[in-house]
Amino acid sequence: MSQARDHADAHTPSRPIRERVAPLRAFAHRRATAQLAAGVPVLPLLFVSVIVLVDLVGGAGMIWLSLLAAAPALAATTNGPRGVFCTGVLAAVLGVRLGIRDGVPASELAAVLSALAAVTLASGLASSLRGRRERVLAAVRSVAEAAQHALLTPIPETVGPFRVAVRYSAAAAEARIGGDLYALVSTPYGVRLIVGDVRGKGLPAVGTAALVLGVFREAAYDEPDLLDVVSRIERSLARNLGGDDFVTAVVAGYGQAGHLEVVNCGHAPPLLVRASGDVVPVEPTHPAPPLGLRALSGEVPSLQVLPFADGDQLLLYTDGVTEARNHDREFYPLAEGLARHVSEEPARTLDALHDELLTYVGGRLHDDAALLLLRKPAASRTATAGPPAPDPAASAPAVSGARVSGPGASDLVVRRPTGVGSNRF
Template identity: 70%
Template sequence: MSQGRHHGGDHAPTRQFGNRVTGVRAPVTRWADGHFGPGLWVLPVLVLAVVVCVDLVGGVWLPLLATGPALAAATNGPRGVLGIGLLAATLGGLLGHQHGIPAGEVAAVVSALLAVTAASGLAGALRGRRERVLAAVRSVAEAAQHALLQPVPETVGPFQVAVRYSAAAAEARIGGDLYALVPTPHGVRLIVGDVRGKGLPAVGTAALVLGVFREAAYDEPDLLAVVGRIERSLARNLGPDDFVTAVVAGCPRPGHLEVVNCGHAPPMLISAGGDVTSVEPTQPAPPLGLRALAGQGPRLQHLPFAVGDQLLLYTDGVTEARDQARAFYPLAAGVARHVSDDPAHTLTAVHDELLTHVGGRLHDDAALLLLRRRSADEQVPAPPRSEAAP
């Protein structure tokens, strides 16, 4: 799945979430109001100027004046198209008269220019309407994404957190990857998962998983019980071919980490010294929703999690991203290059490198969640500076 969100922290372009969902938002052109992109409105005028110069120097080129209003439909609003069309028709009449073209032929050229102007104006108006509809759809999708992938705080107790998410459906900015972090009476718990499939069905399944996880994570003292509740909910609601891969992790007490891997890409444990280790499951387990077919459940892994250590959860949209040579993105090497004591800085660098690797646009949803355990000194805010004596 693909937020160049900046949770904690946003492809074409992706939004960055510092610990919210984001990507760089392309400005919406206000066609109906006649507000155009900077400099674009002048292109049709330049085209008309070039045609006039060529006509004056090299003969009769009047039909090419129709290029002006046609181009204006793509760069201007309806009023701009009308203005360019009237200018083209006026220039056509003047140039035809200068060349001594019979009045009937000049009238035909001017009429053709006015017809092109009318058609271009209609095309511009329809395009403006589509732009407004798209803007409304994107705003609804963004609101849905904020509700589904709730912002993750930058700090939770003794932990720093950062998230980067990019949806492959860049216009909708929402996809099938999921993540959440919940402070509970049983410690901080988090999930990163990937729903089979794409589009609205995948979004619905992601919403189901996150809803059950947020409730169960708070209620269940045992992390395997949290996974079991998600499994039972999916078994009741998913089709026979649907499933969700996921890693569920928790920090029940200082220095201790619990991980349950349900058919997902293995997390990466980053030591305070910068060493990156893949946390392979001790026993392979099926994805969520397929336990009944496999006949076995996941195992709970216990790992040390010292001060300065970091845990990276991610989806396969990151590790399966390919460059032009079809080479996969080397996530472990990328993390080792960019790891720092600031998870947001680390993920920003990794996410930017990932987009560079694929040429600027991901073809699958991609999510990254990085959790770092802070020291006691880092958790104490620095005292305010005293003002210097006059």
């Protein structure tokens, strides 16, 4: 009795092992079945079945047998070389059986089989080349995704006192990256962000975007004044860009509780959404040239300080959004779309805007498009860290103040250097 009990106890641990192995075997079986189903040339088999059925019913013989050569060609569009050759062999076997059944002369049947063999070989080669191109494309897309994550660092949902959301679409869908840029960082001087658009497309535009973002992230931590951040980007671009290259951008910062600083360098005006739901474009009072062109125009950017209370939102975007057209060549009305879809969740707002934009243009954008929305939650009372920004109304003598009129801008203050000496090149 003791030996029997010991024998039973010795086998007891094997039961949990079997229970753990069984789900793994079932998963492996399902995976193998799925892979097998994915490799089966379904459409060519249906095509061959239809031809065989028609031949059996109508007995047309040579008329239908010649169509069997289309089966491996169809298999090449969806399957690998193995699926193509299996389809060709199946079509050849069925062709011989049907030819003998219908009394097709041997010479004609040989011609059909020769054509079928030639099409099968050509289709197998085409399928192999297609698979190689797909693997190369997958490798390129993986590199592009890595480059996008390195260039456009993912932004968390919460930065400082703000709720943030970003949506980015590159015109070159397979490349995943383009000439639009954005960044948002929390610094000792508050939360700072940039949204910009590089002139041109392709790798040169990506390189310029990387340069701008690198300088911005460095200067945002070093420079207490937002205008000095913009000046450092300008000097870097002046050294590295060609005469015809430039970058339009909006640089913003939240350094003082309740006030938002904005510097617009030839970019589309941001949209300010008040807690009441009113959408107001933040037009630059003193238009400044794009980054990289200051030396040609002599104009310097101005600093706008506007109230940014709890519940307010700011949308920054690129021209790929506002210049998107529908089939009637009408531009997308971004301000109206934002007013329709604005909510307390920036991510939900941008999801609705992005979906509406794609529907508006018919499913695909023809230019890079970036959207960045930040919202100050109504329940947040936390001011950003760092020294408080100077009161715009009590600026230094080298700075002039101006109050802007217009809807929603009664408290907007503009700060602009009065001398060229304040610009560092």
